[in-house]
Amino acid sequence: MKALICGSIAYDNIMVFQGQFQDQILPDQIHMLNVSFLVPALRREFGGCAANIAYNLGLLGDTGYPMATVGHDFAPYGDWLRERGVPLDHVRELSESFTAVAYIMTDLADNQITAFHPGAMAHAHLNAVPAEAGLSWGMVSPDGRQAMIDHAEQFAAAGVPFIFDPGQGLPMFGAAELKRFIELADVVAVNDYEGKMLMQRTGLDEAQIAAQVRALVVTRAAEGSMILAGGERLEIPAAAPAAVVDPTGCGDAYRAGLLHGLMHGADWATTGRIASLMGAIKVESAGTQNHSFDRESFYTRYEASFGRQLHLGS
Template structure:
């Protein structure tokens, strides 16, 4: 993080996050993204990486007790090194390349898949990976334990083994802002994976969280208590976090 991190640090502490893995980079600002969204939810993003460019200098072994990882859009070297470090340490991780996909060649993406346990992409990113590697998404999916492809209002699909599991989209109360919906979906994936849920439950939790997010403006302004989430899960899918 950059020298402007303090107000956000206060917010994260208020929310109860463990900040032991965060390091400040002197002379840098925290990475910033400015996203313009039109009425059809098309987006243009202006991005300044700032302190993120130093992510490769921060090894995963500086944080104790890691049981699962996520390699998501970051500095190019940071993504390469953290994936390799997770793999060498025997720590399962989700490869979520997102906007970082154009940074890598086809062979480099295949190395990521050799190291990763799971893959998560949207339909556009899935096609981009296929174009870069020369392999279909179905072929790419065989290289990890499971590959998840989100498809917006059409829901999502989980490719695992010889099975393709369809996950329904949850209609939003209102569509306000798609920014951060993919991240909310991935929060559901991480929760389900870390609690050893099956893919039907994991995908449905992820789908619901994406639906909750899209009804709020901004990537982090939505709130949901455990009781409220359980109520929504029970209403939509007939299960809860505790059942």
């Protein structure tokens, strides 16, 4: 099965602050904020939502096609993805731009501060969703502003169901645009903070959003996730990681699990648990694409995590 994942491909520079951000910020001085965080270690990783989700979907046995624009410095990343079976048919290289780059700092409470240079991603609207490509699902994840608008419309016009995953791109849109995304999408997936922002900007509550889509999915990190579908509210437990190493990319792994469940016709309780386990597996490894598993071990761990066997259609 094939999914088209519209979003970013980026180089990630990942740092860990050996404390908590809140201890370094004076609440009554945020109008003149001047803060420096010492980060003893720096890792450079391959990242970006589209590539991360496609990588994770590949681990589950499906084919995820990232659709993105990259820069002249993409070659090492492209080689990495090809070696791992991620197809690059819909990745466009722009010779006059850099590939997008993120600087991600995490504290010991798993809070994150991110600075992002879009580079070639700003031209992602040059790509278009193919009308006839045998796609079973699509996803609109954080990308260039116009690209997200265009690709949502194109998925709908092509009759391809898709997940709207605004992520860090949500602040770029006003109420009317966000309502249009919800109208076009089949699933809306946000984290708890993004969900509150989405409701604040649109004036819609959870039930009103869920009534327009197949499901509203809200992730809550270690507290699990919530899926509101068909008038039913499902509380999805978090799967326990063997160790908490790096939360960067956990949301992307979770979304790959959502796609996998949807592509194989699983019910929402099962789909949510697949996604939850994907997030737990990711958090055990540094970086966003350094974890791996085989099908048998995933099914075994699913049963151990949730006390039920995993059965999926073809």
